[in-house]
Structure formats: C-alpha cells, structure tokens
Amino acid sequence: MLIWMVLGERLSEGYFLYVDVIDDTGPLSAGVFTGLHLLFGRSELAYFFLGKVLTFFQIYYWNHTLIKYRVFDENSYLPAIVLAALFHVSFDLTFLSPTLLGSTFLLLAFGQLFSHTVLQKESNESTLLIGIYGGLATGFHWNFLFFLPFLIFTGLAISSFTIRQLFLSIMGFIMPILLIFVFYFWNDGLLQAMQVWPMVFTYPNIAYQPYLSWLIPGLLPLLIAIAGFFIGTFFKGATINQQKQRQLIVIWLLFSAGLFFLVKNTASYQLVILLPGLSYFICHFFLHFGWRILVKPVFLGLILILPLWAFTYWASRIPVDTTYFVRSSGTQAPMSEGSVLVLEEDPSPYLNNSLGGPFLNFHLSKSYLIQEKSLSQKTQIFEMLRKQQPEQILDKEGLFKSLLEELPALSELYLETKPGVFVKK
Secondary structure, X not given: OHHHHHHHHHHOOOOOEOXXXXXXXXXXXXXXXXXXXXXXXXXXXXXXXXXXXXHHHHHHHHHHHHHHOOOOOOOOOHHHHHHHHHHOOOOXXXXXXXXXXXXXXXXXXXXXXXHOOOOOOOOHHHHHHHHHHHHHHHHHOHHHHHHHHHHHHHHHHOOOOOHHHHHHHHHHHHHHHHHHHHHHHHOOOHHHHHHHHHHHHOOOOEEOOOHHHHHHHHHHHHHHHHHHHHHHHHOOOOOHHHHHHHHHHHHHHHHHHHHHHOOXXXXXXXXXXXXXXXXXXXXXXXXXXXXXXXXXXXXXHHHHHHHHHHHHHHHHOOOOOOOOOOOOOOOOOOOOOOEEEEOOOOOHHHHOOEEOOOEOOHHHHHXXXXXXXXXXXXXXXXXXXXXXXXXXXXXOOOHHHHHHXXXXXXXXXXXXXXXXXXXXX
C-alpha cells in the first residue's frame, strides 16, 4: 500500500506514469490512487474504506448473479456469506489494490458471460460489455490481459458466440486499452510508455510471501471447495444451463491459477481473483453434502473461526515477511521531510519522505537501468533525473553509481557523501 500511496502522491504533482515514474501499476489504478491523494492525502483509512466498498459490491453482485441465473436450485444468501468469509482469509484482500480494482470489472464481465448460459438469443449489448469490462480490468491491472484468451475460449466453447459477437467482444476489450494509448499520445509520452510497458511482463518475479503462508489459512476453504466440486459434478444432477455455468467457473479458476505465473509481485492480495469460484464450490458442499451432522461445525469453522484465526495468523507473520510489511529501519533517509529516490529493495524511506525521482518500482527500474540503452534512452533518463532532482538517492546496489559512469553529466548534480548515499549538490 505504501508504494501505491507514494505513486498517487507523485502523480498528483503533474508527472505521468511510465513517462516520469517507472512503476508497473496499471494506469487506471494509478489514476484512482492519484485521486485519493488529491482528496485525502496519504490516508490509510481512505484505502481501507474504498477497499471495503469494492469488497461489498463484489459480494452483492456475485450473490445477485447466482440468484438471477439460477445457478443453484434454491436461492439464498449463502454465496454472499461464504464469499465474505473468504475475503477475510487474508488481511489485505479487502484493502484497495490494483488487483481488487481490476477483479471487480472482471467479475462484471463474468456476470455477462453467465447471461449467455440462460438467454437463448443473441445479445450484442452483453457481448460488447464483456469485452469492455475485461479491457477496463486490464487497464487497472496489466496482468489481467491474460483473461482475453479466457473470454474468447469460453465465449466460443460454452456461450456459443457467433463471429459477430466474438468480434464485438474483442473490440470492446481493446477499446479501453487504445484509449489509454491515445491519452499518452496526446501528452507526448507514448514512445516512452511503450519502452516501459513490455517490461511490466518480463522483469523478475518478486515473492513477498512464501506460497506456504497462503496455504495455511486457505487449506480449509480449499478442501471444502474440492469436496464441493466432486459433490456437484458426480453426485448432483444439474440442468444444461447449470452445467455450462459450472464449466465457466472451472475454467475461470484454471485461468486464475495460471495468472500467478505472470504476476510479478506475489502476495496474498493477488488471490482475490480466485474467491468467487471457490465460493461457488463451497456452496455446493453446504447445499448438497449428505452428512448434516458435519456441515454445521464446518460452516461455523469457515464463517466464524477461520477469519478470526487468520487475523491472528497474519499478525504473527509481520516479523517474518519483512519484504512485505514495511517498517522504519536504519536505512531510512535521515531527513524529516524532502524527496528521496530509493534504488534498493527496502521502501521504508518513503514512510517519512516523498518520491523525488523517476524510479519507484525497484525491480522494474533495475531491469530498465541495466538493459542496453540507446542514445535516446540515455537522454531520456538524464532528462528525467535532471528535471526531478531528488534531494537524496539511496543506492545500496550501485545502480546509480553505474549510471554516473554512463552519464558523467550527472556527477555535476550529485555528490556521494558515504557509500550508497548521494546528495544533491
């Protein structure tokens, strides 16, 4: 969350993502963070509140969709209750993030796909909305581009899209992305943005938390979902529409799992995309499992005990997941206020200082700086640093020192006061 706050703060000063600030956040998410900073400043409460609003909307919309298209034989609020419990398996699932923002629009697209399992007529409006929602989700979180093949495959194989509907859906998906490129073109930043954008998918993956730490609180919901899958598939009859809906959700979960091979910041908030599908199969378990004596304690364990225990569990992880939980440290810039550029993994200097340069995402910036550069790219980097001029640069890994060798003119702007610390002259 600290990095997104810093990004919103920097962009609110008139800078542009990918042009003046190197980070992998989706441009639409960056716009939301900028708006939040303009309204509330660095307010954790604003991120918490808006995250809760989106969480509530997803819970309401998912339950409404399952009822509207008669996914289960009986209508109830059970899917909403289960999904609310799943959102509290990890503390950061309900906090505002690009993944939560993007997944909200993916869920809207998923709801439109459900309509094609019931309505026995062509609906050009819904197919266009499927694409538009998917494109907006990608604008919030670039890795959701991975769901374009999902929309195409499920549209053809399950929802029986015609060629016209498929074309409408793809064009709807591309439209928001094209508008983003048009925005950069109008602001004379398209070439610079196109240099950074492909690297969002190629820079090294950073595991902020071990996968096992997700499995511990998620084991009970996962086991219930697996049991619900087998019960719903092999022991419960279903209509043709319900079979199509089950196939959609299975493919959704497979694509969601595959997404983790693309994301570069692996942390528990990325799991939000899995929750609707898991809640569907968990509901199958509770609705159709024959041993009623076992259902009640499992239900209480999932709804009440697991969220409370998960809160305690993640609190105990704070001293362990030091790369994810940001705390004040000895490497923090000594100034009480001012601008700092951090070219190292520890972002804690931003707790008391604002970003003063173009490089926010350290690992993406590292890939950007160590690549073979053309003369125009070197000029661009020099102009970014000359224009922004952070008051202090923390360079534990020597990236800025190497940059000084490539761009000797920067030596006139900065002086190394001690190893890895450069101060503006």
